[in-house]
Amino acid sequence: MTEESRSGSAPEAIVIGSGLGGLCAGYELAVKGVRVLILERHNMPGGFATSFIRGRFEFEPSLHELSATAAYEYLRDNTFDINFRKVPEAYRLILTEKNVDFRAPFGMEEFRKSVIRAVPGSDKPVNDFMKICEESYQAFSYLGGTSSPSPGVLFRQYGNFLRTGAAVTDEVADAVKLPQKARDLIYPYWCYLGTSTDKVSFSLWASMVYSYLNFGAYIPDKKSHSLSVAFVREIRKAGGQIRCNAEVEKLLTHNRQIDGVTLRSGETIRCRHVISNISPHHVYGNLIDSSEVPARASRMVNARTPGVSFFVVYLGLDADRESLGLTDYSYFIAPHMDTVRLAEGFGNRHNPEPMQATVCLNAADESASPPGTTILSISAATTPEAWKDVNPWNYHRAKEEFAELLIRQFEKATGTEIRSHIEEIETASPVTFSRYTAAWNGTVYGYEATPWDGIIPRVLADKKESYFKGLHFCGGNASRTYGFGSSMLSGKTAAEKAVSEMGI
Amino acid sequence: MKEKPLKVSIRGPVRDILRFATHISDRHRIFRDSSPERQEEKYILRLRKALHPEAQFLTVESISHENDSTITYSLAPNPYRNKNNTIAPFRAGQYLSVDVEMENGQVISRPYSISSTPKESRGKNAYDITVKTSPGAFIPGIMKRTWKIGTELTVSDPWGQFFHNPLRDPAHLLCIAGGSGITPFRSIIGDRLRDKSNYTAVLIQGAANREELIFSEYFMNMANEYPERFRWIPVLSDDTPETDKEIPGVFRGLIDAEILSEATDSRETGVFICGPEALHRFIDTELEKTEFKAVRLRREDYGIQGHPEGRSPVNITVKTAGSTFLLPADRDETVLTALERAGLEPPSRCRTGNCGWCRGSLLEGKIRYDREPGGLRAADRTNGFFHPCSAKPETDLIIEIPGKPGIHH
Numbered sequence: 022m023t024e025e026s027r028s029g030s031a032p033e034a035i036v037i038g039s040g041l042g043g044l045c046a047g048y049e050l051a052v053k054g055v056r057v058l059i060l061e062r063h064n065m066p067g068g069f070a071t072s073f074i075r076g077r078f079e080f081e082p083s084l085h086e087l088s089a090t091a092a093y094e095y096l097r098d099n100t101f102d103i104n105f106r107k108v109p110e111a112y113r114l115i116l117t118e119k120n121v122d123f124r125a126p127f128g129m130e131e132f133r134k135s136v137i138r139a140v141p142g143s144d145k146p147v148n149d150f151m152k153i154c155e156e157s158y159q160a161f162s163y164l165g166g167t168s169s170p171s172p173g174v175l176f177r178q179y180g181n182f183l184r185t186g187a188a189v190t191d192e193v194a195d196a197v198k199l200p201q202k203a204r205d206l207i208y209p210y211w212c213y214l215g216t217s218t219d220k221v222s223f224s225l226w227a228s229m230v231y232s233y234l235n236f237g238a239y240i241p242d243k244k245s246h247s248l249s250v251a252f253v254r255e256i257r258k259a260g261g262q263i264r265c266n267a268e269v270e271k272l273l274t275h276n277r278q279i280d281g282v283t284l285r286s287g288e289t290i291r292c293r294h295v296i297s298n299i300s301p302h303h304v305y306g307n308l309i310d311s312s313e314v315p316a317r318a319s320r321m322v323n324a325r326t327p328g329v330s331f332f333v334v335y336l337g338l339d340a341d342r343e344s345l346g347l348t349d350y351s352y353f354i355a356p357h358m359d360t361v362r363l364a365e366g367f368g369n370r371h372n373p374e375p376m377q378a379t380v381c382l383n384a385a386d387e388s389a390s391p392p393g394t395t396i397l398s399i400s401a402a403t404t405p406e407a408w409k410d411v412n413p414w415n416y417h418r419a420k421e422e423f424a425e426l427l428i429r430q431f432e433k434a435t436g437t438e439i440r441s442h443i444e445e446i447e448t449a450s451p452v453t454f455s456r457y458t459a460a461w462n463g464t465v466y467g468y469e470a471t472p473w474d475g476i477i478p479r480v481l482a483d484k485k486e487s488y489f490k491g492l493h494f495c496g497g498n499a500s501r502t503y504g505f506g507s508s509m510l511s512g513k514t515a516a517e518k519a520v521s522e523m524g525i
Numbered sequence: 526m527k528e529k530p531l532k533v534s535i536r537g538p539v540r541d542i543l544r545f546a547t548h549i550s551d552r553h554r555i556f557r558d559s560s561p562e563r564q565e566e567k568y569i570l571r572l573r574k575a576l577h578p579e580a581q582f583l584t585v586e587s588i589s590h591e592n593d594s595t596i597t598y599s600l601a602p603n604p605y606r607n608k609n610n611t612i613a614p615f616r617a618g619q620y621l622s623v624d625v626e627m628e629n630g631q632v633i634s635r636p637y638s639i640s641s642t643p644k645e646s647r648g649k650n651a652y653d654i655t656v657k658t659s660p661g662a663f664i665p666g667i668m669k670r671t672w673k674i675g676t677e678l679t680v681s682d683p684w685g686q687f688f689h690n691p692l693r694d695p696a697h698l699l700c701i702a703g704g705s706g707i708t709p710f711r712s713i714i715g716d717r718l719r720d721k722s723n724y725t726a727v728l729i730q731g732a733a734n735r736e737e738l739i740f741s742e743y744f745m746n747m748a749n750e751y752p753e754r755f756r757w758i759p760v761l762s763d764d765t766p767e768t769d770k771e772i773p774g775v776f777r778g779l780i781d782a783e784i785l786s787e788a789t790d791s792r793e794t795g796v797f798i799c800g801p802e803a804l805h806r807f808i809d810t811e812l813e814k815t816e817f818k819a820v821r822l823r824r825e826d827y828g829i830q831g832h833p834e835g836r837s838p839v840n841i842t843v844k845t846a847g848s849t850f851l852l853p854a855d856r857d858e859t860v861l862t863a864l865e866r867a868g869l870e871p872p873s874r875c876r877t878g879n880c881g882w883c884r885g886s887l888l889e890g891k892i893r894y895d896r897e898p899g900g901l902r903a904a905d906r907t908n909g910f911f912h913p914c915s916a917k918p919e920t921d922l923i924i925e926i927p928g929k930p931g932i933h934h
Contacts, residue, residue, distance in 0.1 A: 072902050072904070149533070181531065181533045183541070187541075187547075188535050192535050196534060196535045197533060250908045262847075264927075323564060413613075421691060421692060446693045455570065473551045
């Protein structure tokens with residue numbers, strides 16, 4: 022064997038971590054002609070945007086749907102060549118203790134009508150509430166589209182957004198006197214933020230719910246792995262480099278300026294611009310020499326709460342979805358919609374009545390699994406604490422028990438029988454997510470989006486919370502908060518910051 | 526009539542706006558009130574490190590001969606290298622990818638099923654792997670020659686999908702093993718009978734002759750101990766009538782439809798098969814001829830052999846970990862084998878195209894698969910990704926593969 026060459030010139034920018042945020046950052050830098058090197062700890066890029074194979078099934082590990090907003094447009098506008106399938110309906114909600122079985126349609130008009138039909142007399146509060154949600158979404162669109170937002174415009178056009186910008190969801194529901202029965206039907210999507218409605222930033226929650234309900238949602242062909250594969254292809258085309266099995270062990274700094282990285286293998290790569298797709302918890306806690314980390318950065322990290330994780334059961338079923346009676350794409354199943362109590366249950370693996378979010382991919386994409394088969398994935402939020410009593414030798418049993426609980430809950434709520442059809446089963450716990458993504462404690466979202474840590478404070482405080490020159494963050498912990506779309510586009514934002522810093 | 530504009534009020538018009546205006550300073554007050562101490566990742570990292578260590582540093586603790594050609598190596602934590610000194614848990618039927626150092630210093634990884642049960646391994650803090658040393662078997666020969674008690678080894682965390690899952694597989698299993706494909710079944714059968722209740726199994730063990738019938742005493746004892754729950758059916762392909770006396774009920778010939786019918790009944794049955802590829806194909810044909818319908822069928826493939834049969838040279842340009850290498854290869858060997866021979870220590874685990882650990886990019890050239898890799902993702906197929914462990918070069922290639930993961934020694 023002969024060594025032909027070491028890779029040419031030193032990178033101008035390094036991206037640590039190749040989740041969708043890191044990949045998007047790398048792509049944006051590469052197409053602007055920046056020599057970018059993406060370093061990935063795992064053996065393949067993608068982070069949560071990936072897939073895995075069991076038997077004849079290729080499973081989607083994480084993406085439930087991508088709202089038809091900015092991130093979706095971005096992936097369609099560029100040359101990514103990804104085929105998307107439309108999600109047929111918003112969700113089916115089954116509240117077992119409340120005798121609720123509600124199908125939420127897409128389209129704000131249709132959605133409001135359905136809620137009002139189910140909760141007679143709720144016209145005004147439902148219309149008011151959804152209108153404020155819409156205003157939040159529009160205010161974010163306005164803020165996202167301008168570099169210098171005008172206070173006048175905000176006051177005149179987005180007054181409700183300002184008045185609710187520091188509120189939690191329950192406060193706004195209280196203010197418009199939204200009846201509990203209507204909340205039951207409108208709230209379910211909260212579980213994708215993992216923060217109960219008494220704690221979650223209203224503007225973030227509202228904007229997410231509005232855009233999902235109003236614009237609909239899509240899933241990519243060939244699972245979310247196709248997104249990362251498309252990014253990798255385009256990054257390479259544009260001259261960017263990606264190295265896998267290349268874990269960054271140290272982030273080198275000098276006088277509060279980023280100076281390079283040292284890999285686990287011992288190799289040091291000098292570079293003055295780093296975009297981190299990994300969390301500030303890791304960066305300030307593990308990667309930067311502790312003597313270099315200002316106390317302000319450590320306090321910032323400690324003040325923030327890493328969000329929830331999930332336990333997911335992936336099922337490859339040996340019959341088609343019609344014969345199994347799997348009529349819907351998206352199911353929310355819970356005993357009730359008291360989000361505070363439901364969130365308390367995240368800490369208990371044995372909670373007999375958790376809230377589950379279940380997706381049947383085949384309902385949007387018939388080719389999601391081989392003909393005559395169906396993929397069903399059941400997710401329930403869980404916390405790291407819920408796993409603290411597990412002995413490693415009993416871990417697999419603990420996962421089987423949790424999986425069985427969720428499968429039975431699904432069968433009971435929907436009146437289906439799926440256990441005898443399980444041809445393949447896999448489960449993912451916080452340990453699984455930690456193993457493959459190294460996300461802090463296996464959490465799947467970034468920091469909890471409470472009002473003081475929602476999008477607005479993150480964006481407005483961004484400069485003030487920059488402790489090292491040349492270091493920018495992307496991904497779920499960054500300013501746009503979490504979810505596939507937000508994490509991805511935060512990479513674009515981070516790339517723009519890096520480019521302006523480079524003076525290109 | 527003009528609709529009155531909606532003006533929401535939570536704490537009153539002024540206070541709402543004030544609250545918005547001050548919630549950034551709230552943020553910084555909360556920051557200031559927080560501790561500057563470094564935080565540890567609690568709970569989950571402990572489990573991840575115990576279950577999925579990046580590598581396990583073990584030593585050969587004992588060597589026992591199952592018969593003239595089969596050796597069981599017991600691998601225990603290397604006290605000088607391991608921080609926590611505990612082996613990673615596994616499920617009966619899983620394998621370890623073992624780095625084997627050849628006499629010339631080259632390192633090759635090979636998957637070996639764990640033959641001890643989880644309970645046995647947990648008890649003695651060691652894994653057993655059982656390796657058959659036949660004249661043509663290259664790696665087992667190296668192990669036999671060079672592995673002594675105390676030999677230091679690097680192995681992966683436990684991997685593989687060849688295990689019983691109670692939510693998927695019936696309580697009754699038909700296990701079919703060919704040759705050294707018996708090794709995971711020692712763990713699976715022992716685990717089902719000794720350490721769990723309500724599980725039953727029939728094991729058909731195919732071997733050339735009595736000598737090759739690995740673990741025969743173990744299974745014979747199990748059949749005596751659990752007559753209601755376990756049946757052992759040895760099948761020998763070579764004609765050796767004297768074994769009849771030693772092993773009552775032995776069948777002669779191949780594991781054909783007749784034997785399969787004999788071994789099956791109307792119970793809901795899951796089928797587990799492990800052995801060389803020819804065995805899988807033969808069993809598939811023979812099962813077709815029986816009335817029996819498996820509820821679930823799971824297979825453990827044996828690695829794709831990568832040794833050159835002819836000489837048909839090509840060149841592979843490899844981009845990895847920031848460097849580019851040019852290395853010679855052969856059209857009759859897998860790309861992985863060529864990479865290993867060149868000393869690149871490429872990542873690999875299952876060596877059958879399933880696990881995807883070796884996944885790389887084919888930038889130029891043509892490869893072929895003798896058997897389509899089952900683990901190749903749909904989006905990978907159309908974007909130039911491939912699994913070097915099961916791909917053979919048709920032409921000169923330019924490829925990119927992940928580097929060797931950095932491991933803390």
